[in-house]
Amino acid sequence: MRGKPTMNEVAREAKVSLGTVSKVLNGDATVAAERRERVLAACDRLNYQRNQIAASLRRRHTHTIGIIIPDILNTFYAALVEKLENLASAAGYTVIIVTTGEDPQRTQARIGVLKQRQVDGMIVIPSLDSSGLLATAVGDDMPCVIIDRIAANDPYPSVATDNVDAAYQGTRHLLSLGHRHIALAVNTPRLWNTQERIIGFEQAMREAQAKADLRIVGMTVEEAQLSISSLFREPDRPTALFTANNLVTLGAVRAQIDSGLKIPDEISLLAFDDFEWLKLLQPAISAIQQPVDQIAVEAWRLMFHQLSKRSIAAPHIRAAAQLIIRGSTVGYVGAGRKVVAL
Amino acid sequence: MRGKPTMNEVAREAKVSLGTVSKVLNGDATVAAERRERVLAACDRLNYQRNQIAASLRRRHTHTIGIIIPDILNTFYAALVEKLENLASAAGYTVIIVTTGEDPQRTQARIGVLKQRQVDGMIVIPSLDSSGLLATAVGDDMPCVIIDRIAANDPYPSVATDNVDAAYQGTRHLLSLGHRHIALAVNTPRLWNTQERIIGFEQAMREAQAKADLRIVGMTVEEAQLSISSLFREPDRPTALFTANNLVTLGAVRAQIDSGLKIPDEISLLAFDDFEWLKLLQPAISAIQQPVDQIAVEAWRLMFHQLSKRSIAAPHIRAAAQLIIRGSTVGYVGAGRKVVAL
DNA sequence: CTGAAAGCGCTTACAG
DNA sequence: CTGAAAGCGCTTACAG
Numbered sequence: 075m076r077g078k079p080t081m082n083e084v085a086r087e088a089k090v091s092l093g094t095v096s097k098v099l100n101g102d103a104t105v106a107a108e109r110r111e112r113v114l115a116a117c118d119r120l121n122y123q124r125n126q127i128a129a130s131l132r133r134r135h136t137h138t139i140g141i142i143i144p145d146i147l148n149t150f151y152a153a154l155v156e157k158l159e160n161l162a163s164a165a166g167y168t169v170i171i172v173t174t175g176e177d178p179q180r181t182q183a184r185i186g187v188l189k190q191r192q193v194d195g196m197i198v199i200p201s202l203d204s205s206g207l208l209a210t211a212v213g214d215d216m217p218c219v220i221i222d223r224i225a226a227n228d229p230y231p232s233v234a235t236d237n238v239d240a241a242y243q244g245t246r247h248l249l250s251l252g253h254r255h256i257a258l259a260v261n262t263p264r265l266w267n268t269q270e271r272i273i274g275f276e277q278a279m280r281e282a283q284a285k286a287d288l289r290i291v292g293m294t295v296e297e298a299q300l301s302i303s304s305l306f307r308e309p310d311r312p313t314a315l316f317t318a319n320n321l322v323t324l325g326a327v328r329a330q331i332d333s334g335l336k337i338p339d340e341i342s343l344l345a346f347d348d349f350e351w352l353k354l355l356q357p358a359i360s361a362i363q364q365p366v367d368q369i370a371v372e373a374w375r376l377m378f379h380q381l382s383k384r385s386i387a388a389p390h391i392r393a394a395a396q397l398i399i400r401g402s403t404v405g406y407v408g409a410g411r412k413v414v415a416l
Numbered sequence: 417m418r419g420k421p422t423m424n425e426v427a428r429e430a431k432v433s434l435g436t437v438s439k440v441l442n443g444d445a446t447v448a449a450e451r452r453e454r455v456l457a458a459c460d461r462l463n464y465q466r467n468q469i470a471a472s473l474r475r476r477h478t479h480t481i482g483i484i485i486p487d488i489l490n491t492f493y494a495a496l497v498e499k500l501e502n503l504a505s506a507a508g509y510t511v512i513i514v515t516t517g518e519d520p521q522r523t524q525a526r527i528g529v530l531k532q533r534q535v536d537g538m539i540v541i542p543s544l545d546s547s548g549l550l551a552t553a554v555g556d557d558m559p560c561v562i563i564d565r566i567a568a569n570d571p572y573p574s575v576a577t578d579n580v581d582a583a584y585q586g587t588r589h590l591l592s593l594g595h596r597h598i599a600l601a602v603n604t605p606r607l608w609n610t611q612e613r614i615i616g617f618e619q620a621m622r623e624a625q626a627k628a629d630l631r632i633v634g635m636t637v638e639e640a641q642l643s644i645s646s647l648f649r650e651p652d653r654p655t656a657l658f659t660a661n662n663l664v665t666l667g668a669v670r671a672q673i674d675s676g677l678k679i680p681d682e683i684s685l686l687a688f689d690d691f692e693w694l695k696l697l698q699p700a701i702s703a704i705q706q707p708v709d710q711i712a713v714e715a716w717r718l719m720f721h722q723l724s725k726r727s728i729a730a731p732h733i734r735a736a737a738q739l740i741i742r743g744s745t746v747g748y749v750g751a752g753r754k755v756v757a758l
Numbered sequence: 759c760t761g762a763a764a765g766c767g768c769t770t771a772c773a774g
Numbered sequence: 775c776t777g778a779a780a781g782c783g784c785t786t787a788c789a790g
Contacts (some may be wrong), residue, residue, distance in 0.1 A: 077557075080783060091761045096785060104759060126532045127478060129782035131469050131766050146498050149489065156488050159515065168529060171513055173501065187510060215419075225490045327696050351693035354669050418785045422767060438769060473782050737765035739778060 079120040088116035099124060136375050138159065138199045139377065140188035141171045142181070142198040149365065150320055150347055151199065154221065157370035158197060165378065167194075175200035176293065185211040195334070199223050202293070208218050209279060219247035219375050224390075225266050231389035233372040235364045240395035241274030244316055244344050246361050247397055249282045251404070253314040253342065257287040259302055259326060260318040264363060271346060287312050291322055299332075302402025306333040306341070314403070320347035327355065343402040357401025365393040421462040430458035441466060452513055472534065481719065482530035483513045484523070484540040492662055492689055492706065493541065496563065499712035500539060507720065509536075516543035518635065527553045537719050541565050544606060544635070559722035563715050566732075567608050567631075573722070573731035575714040577706045579609050582737035583616030584657055586686055586704050589739055591624045593746070595656040595684060599629040601644055601668060602660040613660045613688060629654050640667025648675040648683070655684060656745070662689035669697065685744040699743025707735040 081099075085092045090109050098105050098113045116122070127273060130136040139162055145150040155171055162169045171183040181204045195217035200208055205225040208303035212218050212230075220232040241258075250254050250382075258275045260268045279286035291301035298317075302325055305311060317323040323345040335341045337357055345352060348382060355407065372391045379386050424443075427434045432451050440447050440455045447455075458464070472478040481504055485493040497513055504511045512535065514526040523546045526604060530538060537559035542550055547567040554560050554572075561572040583600075590598050600617045602610045614630060621628035633643035640659075644667055647653060659665040665687040677683045679699055690703035714733045721728050 082783075092783095093761060093763095093785080094759095107759065109760090123528065123532050125473075125534060125783055127469055127473050127534045128766090130786070131467075131473050131768085132783080132785045134766065136469060146488070146494050146501075147491065150489070152488050152494055156515070159488075159513075163514075168512060168533065170510060170511075171501075172505075174497070186465070190465050191510065192467060192469045227787080277693075301565075324692065331696065331698070350666065351696070354666075354673065354693070355696065356673070356698060381761095424767075434767095435769080435777060435779095436775095439776095442769080448775065451776090469766055470782090471769070473784085474767080474769045476782065 077173070079122050080123070081122070081124070083122055084113065084122050085153075087120060087189035088112040091321075117135055129234050135194045136192045137167050138191065138193045139167050139169050140193040140196040140198075141169055142174060142184060142189075142196060142200075143171065144174050144176050144199060144201055146171065146173055148320065150366070151348060153366045154199075156276075157367055158374060161370060161374040165374075174204070176202040178202070178204040178207060180406055182207055182211050189213070189216070193380055195219075197221060197373055197377055199349070200225065200228075202262070209380045217377060218377045219373050219380070221362075221369055223267050228311055231376045231386055231391075233369050233376065233391040233393065234267060235369065235393075237270035237391040238274040238277075239392075240346070240362050240364075240397075241271040241316075242278045243274075243395075243397050244346065245275045245278035247360075247399065248314045248342065248344060248403065249278060249284060249315060249343065251314070253284070253312075254282075255310075255312040256289060256314045256316060257289050257305060257312040258316045258318055259291045259298065259305075259322050260333075261293050261298070261322055262290060270316055275316065275381045285312075291325065295319070295321050295324045295328070298322045299328040302326045303332050304334055306330070311341075314344065315341055316344045316346070318346050320349060323347065323359070326392045327359070337355045337402050339385075346399060353400070360403040361398050363396045363398055365395060368393045420467070421464050423464070423466070425521065426455065426458045426462055426464050429462060430454040434639055446737075458707055471512040475535050476477065478534045479509050480510050480533065480535045481509050482533075482535040482538040482540075484516060484526060484528075484530075484538060484542075485513065486516050486518050486541060486543055487617045488515055490662065491691060493709070495708045496541075496712055498601045499709055500622070500716060503712060503716040507716075509721050518544040520544070520549060524549055524553050531555070537723055538721055539563060539715055542567065542570075544604070546729075547608075559719060561715050561718045561722070563711055565609050573718045573728055573733075575711050575718065575733040575735065577611060577711065577737050578734040579612035579737075580616040580619075582688070582706075582739075583613040583658075583660070584620045584705050585616075585737075586688065587617045587737050588621035589702075589741065590658060590684065590686060590745065591620065591626060593656070595626070595654075597629060597652075597654040598649060598656045598658060599631050599654040600658045600660055601631045601633045601640065601664050603640075603664055604632060610660055617658065627654075633667065635663070637663050637666045637670070640664045641670040642667075644668050644671035645674050648672070652657045652684075656686065657683055657758075658688070659664055660688050662687070662691060665689065665694075665701070669701070679744050680746055690740060695742070696716070697744075700747040702742045703740050704739045705740055707737060710735045711756075 081095050085095045095113050098110045116373040127213055147374040159169050183199045197219050198224045209229050220228050220230050222234050223230045224234050263269055276286050295373040317326045337343050345359050345361040348363035352359040423437050427437045437455050440452045468728040501511050516523040523543045539561050541564045551571055560572040560574050562570050564576050566574045566576050607610055618628050659668045679685050687701050688702040688706035694701040
């Protein structure tokens, strides 16, 4: 075997025409059984592998989907990607993953390479501040679905957690424990999903007439750690902290270790986003678990419908999150901290 | 703008020939400055994006690299991928990531799709039991580099942590604390990197004439947890546990929580593979940190040399790991446990 | 049911 | 320095 065999060589080997080989490889039923066998045997003998690039050029689609995420090291995105890859793969699609690092420039550049590679569609988690250029960068003849970070004016179908409700339920849980002063630590209100979490939080606090303490702590773990450390040092600090995403949670746990504050006695902690290691901490950290599988499934469905030019009934999907109660949010007894302080 | 503009349309717009457009877009210097400008302006006006599929078909390479890993949710692999993606991207390559889930069948299938997609090369972490079919699946005209899980008979260049030395150093550290009975918990000796870690461990133990206690605990966190839980219940259990990879570490920490054993007083813990959350546990867990960045850099270099048909001087690279000492491995005082038991 | 031929959108000798 | 033409390896009307 010298070089890769072409379809032409298979045709010669099987003593049929090039078009016939193509047809049997594409499952066209109009080929006589006997010739089909000859073709299959020839493919086998030559160890033939079809050149998808040539097929793609001719067919004018590549069976490739671009996935655009901020960062593959964030396990929330990694979980989404893993699920999407399986879904796509099962449907005969392959996936190209690119990361933006929250950089609008890089986002635009990566979208460009995806378009040059002629992806059939894109599934994107917009990077910070990129929602403006998204529509022009992606274009309007490109099937696209937005996940997780949805903006009000996105022209594409979308699927995300019902953030307002999730934050509302989480806050209600904290309130039910007797907390009256709760801080919500968020990365930045410039992200729509964060804004929604703020809305849910503030609504629950307003209804309970409790003190809503909103803290903007930054996009990185280090920034969050610093900011939350100083929050913990405030004389009138909250009795419960609700962290609005996984990076902030990481910062909060670090800050808690620095401060020596006891969980849940001195500070209750509730995390948005659930992870394996939250269960390993002592006490384990309560969390809002986002419906990652469901988001991936719906996103793929939305994508697949667009690829097949089928119409989409409900193009904006919100999936319910789940509150998981662990040791970090139990047994707060109201003014317990003050009693201890006496 | 209707449909995507082709290079032909750009040529017409710029009033030059098709070949001239191709030349300026490919940086060919033999085009008069004035015509070059016209072409660039036309590209701009039409918002032209080159069709890479067509270019790839003609050029007979795609500037695409396949990356084959067991699992994207494992942060060790994710970190490798992230680094490799950046390196490749900087060199004008795009990357297709596929996962094997440790399944040889799936590995073979995924390699097949990568070949059909005409990737220029593959960087692979072989899945369990796949090293036999790897050479035949990949073929010998495909540039390939193996990382992390190297087998003795791999015909490709490779880069990995110096596992023997890393395990040796880790074991020496435990011995220096006074431990005489140490268990090494491994996933499976069918993996070459695991075998190497066993060798380093056993060598250090032999030299110290201490009791080497090798435990095979399985590939999943759940299996490891079960197996280590029962280890912890043995009357004559070891005073230190060395976990040979990150999944086993996860199982060990779960088992430790179940057992209520105190770290480091009742059991010292040293982990192969370092992670953010190991620092957040109380006490923090000591770890062997693999040189992820260096592995990625060397792997890319090896790949790039093959792509450019340059010769490779040292095709089998071993990079040194680093021992990071934290609270889980301090102050063991020899027979301390027995004293407490009196 | 079968094969000859056109064409997908580029790159690349080649002749001028 | 420029353009006309061949060709990358397929798929797909089309005529038979």
